[in-house]
Amino acid sequence: MSLNRKYIPIVVTILLFIIMFVAGSFRYTGFFSLQVLMNLLIDNAFLLITAVGMSFVILSGGIDLSVGSMIALSTMVSASLVQQHGWPPVVVIPLVLLMGAAFGSGMGAIIHYFKIQPFIVTLAGMFMARGLCYVISIDTITIDNSFYTAVAQTKITLPGGSFISISAIIALIVAAVAIYTAHYTRFGRNVYALGGSEQSSLLMGLPVARTKIMVYTLSGLCSALAGVVFTFYMLSGYGLHAVGFELDTIAAVVIGGTLLTGGVGYVLGTFFGVLIQGVIQTIISFEGTLSSWWTKIVIGLLLFIFILLQRVLSARGSSLKR
Amino acid sequence: MSAQEPILQMTKIHKRFPGVKALCDVDLRLYPGEVHALMGENGAGKSTLIKVLTGVYSIDEGKVEMEGISISINSPLESQAAGISTVYQEVNLCPNLTVAENIFIGREPRRFGRILWKEMNRRAAEILSERLNVQIDVTEPLRMYSVAVQQLVAIARALDISAKVLILDEPTSSLDQNEVQQLFRIMRKLKQDGLAILFVTHFLDQMYEISDRVTILRNGEFVGEYMAKDLSRLDLVLKMIGKELSLLEDLPSLAEDYKDSFGEVMVKAENLSRKGAIEPFDLSIRKGEVVGLAGLLGSGRTEAARLFFGADKPDSGKLIFPGGSEGVHTPREAIKRRIAFCSENRKTEGIIGDLTVRENIILALQAKQGVFRTLSRKQQDEVAVEYIRMLNINPPNPDHLIKNLSGGNQQKVLLARWLLTAPQLFILDEPTRGIDIGAKAEIQKLVLSLSRQGMSFLFISSELEEVLRVSDRIVVLRDHCKVKEISDKDMNQQNIMQAIAGG
Amino acid sequence: MGKIYKHHLFWPLSVLAALLLFNLFYSPDFFSITMHDGHLYGSLIDILNFGAPLILVAIGMTLVVATKGIDLSVGSIVAISGAIACLTISKGADQNVMGLILTSVLIAVGLSLFLGAWNGLLVSVGGIQPIIATLILMVAGRGIAQLVTGGQIITVTSAKYAYLGSGSLATLPFSIFVVAAVLVIALLLTRKTALGLFIESVGCNPSASLMSGIRANGVILSVYVFCGLCAGIAGLLLSSNVSSADGNNAGLWYELDAILAVVIGGTSLNGGRFYLTGTVIGALIIQTLTTTIYMIGVPPEITLVVKAFVVLAVCLIQSDSFWAVFASRWKTRHYPGEKEGIHHVS
Structure with missing residues (x-):
């Protein structure tokens, strides 16, 4: 039986990850270890969480440019409340998550009810969140709250001697829940339907308004959570955290095989898209002589290849219909 | 079978849009176990009537009864709930989802909120094979199939929503001969199952082949309801176009x-x-x-x-x-x-709405001449004024935006655009x-x-x-x-x- | 008299005037222009000088937006162009040789044209959505710029190159003349040839334009090439102004500011009519806003919040649905077909 065509992009993504990892293992000593794999998760936990939220947005046919700024705002609000106002983390973290969700749903509502391109609305959201950071403070706020430092330093040892961080575990849980949601719940399927055709979704009686707003709410929530995780990682709040991060996130989703026009793709693909970005960075750091900007060039190249691949696949799909 | 009561009855339906009377005093009766054709030329009101029935438009006046009970349809969902399902000409499904999902989305079989994919696929295959005699892989995305199959999937969805009334809006316009026959076999089978089918078409042969009853609309008005077998082809055409033979x-x-x-x-x-x-x-x-x-x-x-x-x-x-x-x-x-061509789609293939009358007039000539042999503003104004006078375009202002003109004047501007290129055909x-x-x-x-x-x-x-x-x-054309x-x-x-x- | 409100430049000009007026009251010497060594100095001159790269990028962006497109890669092109020019100069034995400066400028301009063409081909021939097509270069371009500079900030010590961005001609900064030249060329190309008509026509109704015999693909390709060119020149000005190239930060967020300038200038993101002078005023508003915020001592980053509100306000005003929502407030039932505002009958 030939490979089902709908799986081609995700299979390409997974193969790409395996090839890169294997190639890295052959080339560098110490590359092939469980710990390197775990580090991919530890270092990219916040990217994974944000990309999961972004996957839903892109699957629904939209885009969210505000995620990077939202992360920065979350770190800033957390740091400010915990450090400067002495609020307990138990209160601060839910509050930050709530803020992210509310911010996202606000953007979703504007997008849906006023029919303004998601690009523009989330661009405004991006400016807004970034600007609000500076309203709180222009400088870095370092966190030395015991809860935050404890979470940051906790290493959970796995059988085999490698370890993983709490943030990575949160990210894995988020990814698992998202995969389930996308595949096994009505909300998830409605997101796909919306990305396939908004007009049809409306005529099939699907809750278009609710789904669309939910998608941006989810993305806002995810980026706020990513901000919390990022706070654990950096132990500081700063308005310049995660600048340009929305591009990394979108790239991870697209390299994960999700169609930027919506409707096609898998959260699992996004997971591997994030890992591929991580592997590229790891290889470059192992190489030593290669500089970090190669990451961007390679990611740009992969973006190009995947967009082209999808273009070719969808062109063949539509020619079949004729 | 015609002794039965109609399952769906629409009486004295009126629908107005700003400046247009889309439906005026229209009746429609659908009987179970019948294929009812809805016919009319462009602008007759077929689409509006269907959109009213499916809750996309509201009605201004009139009554809709389902099995004798008066209902009001306010959304596509309510229409579905009332037992009315529609398959549109442009298949309104999601091409990216699987066949099974397209049949079930919004109503997936679930347990504890979890979608049961196996159950869904099994039931989808069952509906398709038992009710429509189609055997396809329901786990493939819909876009992998031809329009004909997509239409069948849409029908399957409609049937599964326990449809009592099935509306097929020009289902045959993009099908080939074999596909049409397959569709007709399915329609006959559904008819025997007691479904009322409203079949919108403009193919006379197809109408006679499959329909029991026909309602004709013209210019938003109700012309009449006839038994297909009692209506001659010539009469049908006359009624659609609007002439009595004697006249x-x-x-x-x-x-x-x-x-x-x-x-x-x-x-x-x-x-x-x-x-x-x-x-x-x-x-x-x-x-x-x-x-x-x-x-x-x-x-x-x-x-x-x-x-x-x-x-x-x-x-x-x-x-x-x-x-x-x-x-x-x-x-x-x-x-x-x-060669010059004025498309029937004035809005999408004719006017450039945000540009002025003058710019719309010179567009084709300028395109023909290329970017650099530019018509000077003076030349533009001259030709615009000349054609505005010659074709009596109103308002006679070359700097008016074309989208604010009436349809007739827009058309004249388009004629001017092409006449300026001095076409031979x-x-x-x-x-x-x-x-x-x-x-x-x-x-x-x-x-x-x-x-x-x-x-x-x-x-x-x-x-x-x-x-x-x-x-x-x-030159007369019929059925392509x-x-x-x-x-x-x-x-x-x-x-x-x-x-x-x-x- | 009432007509003046309807002119497309009315609102942008009023906003600019209001900003300037505020500055006048806040700091009376805002408008003072002094003469030192044959150069003019003053806040207004600074706005023009520092705003020059943004105005250039926004001019290119205007034409792209007019075709219903968008170019996200301009910031990256700004960085690449500056980087390649500085690299070429820094390799030279004598950095003040005119030939070297010209070569470096030509290489940078040529590369920008090529990058613009790359975007244009992806959009026109490739049929890829503009946002997606230009995203590729937005991501990769930053990396390329850093590759060129080797991750360092390349500093050049060339008085001739520095003249481009910080020299002055007839007492005014030279960059103002560059901007004026590009603006005049753009105006001539779009208003004295049929190109402007074709761009508006393609942006407004692509299929009707095709039917009228316009080469839509050619038009789209050329606007992206022009946009690349503008971004390239902006990159030269920017790097010459500070006599260095920073692959990482040069031109950062330029795409967003440029889009904002275009929208403020009255060009709709839905394509069609475009206003180059409006865009220039839009860019000046952004630059004045930044200067003002600096001056009153608020952290400059807060400009972002103001920008967010401006973006939203302008888009809401342009959105038909926004007004429709108010108009149909008291309608209790919502029919999807009618909400869409579809009035065709067939």
Whole structure:
């Protein structure tokens, strides 16, 4: 039986990850270890969480440019409340998550009810969140709250001697829940339907308004959570955290095989898209002589290849219909 | 079976849009176990009636009863809940989802909120094979299948929503012969299952083949409900177009008698065709001749005309020009060969809404001349004013935005755009649709006077009188085929009606 | 008299005037222009000088937006162009040789044209959505710029190159003349040839334009090439002004500011009519806003919040649905077909 065509992009993504990892293992000593794999998760936990939220947005046919700024705002609000106002983390973290969700749903509502391109609305959201950071403070706020430092330093040892961080575990849980949601719940399927055709979704009686707003709410929530995780990682709040991060996130989703026009793709693909970005960075750091900007060039190249691949696949799909 | 009560009854439905009466006093009765055809020409109100029935539009007046109980339909969801399911011409499903999902989305079988994919796939396959006799892999995305199969999937979805009434909105317009037959087999089976089917079509043969009853609309008004077997083809066409046979008298044709003295052949189509649009046909047009294309909506008249302009690419055949040169593949090439084309889609393929009348007028000429041989503002104003006067465009202001003009004046601007390129062959597709009587007459006169000056025309209109009035020769199309050429003394309404009705 | 409100420049000009007026009251010497060594100095001159790169990028962006497109890669092109020019100069033995400066400028301009063409081909021939097509270069371009500079900030010590961005001609900064020249060329190209008409026509109704015999693909390709060119020149000005190239930060967020300038200038993101002078005023508003915020001592980053509100306000005003929502407030039932505002009957 030939490979089902709908799986081609995700299979390409997974193969790409395996090839890169294997190639890295052959080339560098110490590359092939469980710990390197775990580090991919530890270092990219916040990217994974944000990309999961972004996957839903892109699957629904939209885009969210505000995620990077939202992360920065979350770190800033957390740091400010915990450090400067002495609020307990138990209160601060839910509050930050709530803020992210509310911010996202606000953007979703504007997008849906006023029919303004998601690009523009989330661009405004991006400016807004970034600007609000500076309203709180222009400088870095370092966190030395015991809860935050404890979470940051906790290493959970796995059988085999490698370890993983709490943030990575949160990210894995988020990814698992998202995969389930996308595949096994009505909300998830409605997101796909919306990305396939908004007009049809409306005529099939699907809750278009609710789904669309939910998608941006989810993305806002995810980026706020990513901000919390990022706070654990950096132990500081700063308005310049995660600048340009929305591009990394979108790239991870697209390299994960999700169609930027919506409707096609898998959260699992996004997971591997994030890992591929991580592997590229790891290889470059192992190489030593290669500089970090190669990451961007390679990611740009992969973006190009995947967009082209999808273009070719969808062109063949539509020619079949004729 | 007609002794039964109608399952769905619509009475005295009125629907107005700003400036337009879309439906006026329309009745519709659907009986279980019957295929009911809804027929009418463009603008008759078929689509509006269906959108009212499916909750996309509200009604201003009138009553909708389902199984004797008065209902009000406020959304597509409520329509579905009432047992009315619709399969649109443009299949309204999600091509990215699997076949099974498209049947079940919004109503997936679940346990504790978890979608049961196996159960869903099994039930989807079951519905398709048992009720529609189709065996396909339901886990494939819908876009992998032909439009015909997609339509069947849409029907399957409709059936699974426990439909009592199934609306098929021009389901056959993009199907080939075999696919149509497959659809008809399924419709017969569903009919036996007791479903009421509303079948919207403009193919006469298909209507007679499958329908028990037919409702005809014209200009948003209810013409009548008839048993299909009691209605002759000619009567049907007359009722759709709006004439009683006894009242048909030949208007004096404005065109003079057909002359052999027309000039050389301007363009000749040989074996030209496009799959799903028009079967291979030959047609030559001579200098100064007005060739009318007659036929019902969807008969292939527009599709044939588009091939002359390169607006669509033909699958076979060629165009031959004087001197033996061949081929027109893009509008640019057609314009170079001095062919002009006014599309029937004035909004999407004609006007550039946000630009002024002046800019719209000079657009084609400027495109022909290229970027750098620019018409000066003075030249632009001169030609704009000249054509505004010549065609009596109102308001006579070249700097008015075209989107603010009335339909008739927009049409005149488009005529001006093309006349400015001094075409030798001018293709007019429904140039007078939706415009007032005065403008209509002006356009007809313009065609005649220009043709006498040597311009050739391909003239398409749903209004037979109009085609008759301006044409030197009339080509009749039916069901995507060229069926007859009528010229000279045979050009009268009866002959054309008969050719359109066929059979 | 009432007509003046309807002019497309009315609102942008009023906003600019209001900003300037505020500055006048806040700091009376805002308008003072002084003369030192044959150069003019003052806040207004600074706004023009520092705003020059943004104005250039926004001019290119205007034409792209007019075709219903968008170019996200301009910031990256700004960085690449500056980087390649500085690299070429820094390799030279004598950095003040005119030939070297010209070569480096030509290389940078040529590369920008190529990058613009890359975007244009992806959009026109490739049929990829503009946002997606230009995203590729937005991501990769930053990396390329850093590759060129080797991740360092390349500093050049060339008085001739520095003249481009910080020299002055007839007492005014030279960059103002560059901007004026590009603006005049753009105006001539779009208003004295049919190009402007074709761009508006393609942006407004692509299929009708094709039917009228316009080469839509050619038009789209050329606007992206022009946009690349503008971004390239902006990159030269920017790097010459500070006599260095920073692959990482040069031109950062330029795409967003440029889009904002275009929108403020009255060009709709839905394509069609475009206003180059409006865009220039839009860019000046952004620059004045930044200067003002600096001056009153608020952290400059807060400009972002103001920008967010401006973006939203302008888009809401342009949105038909926004007004429709108010108009149909009291309608209790919502029919999807009618909400869409579809009034066709067939």
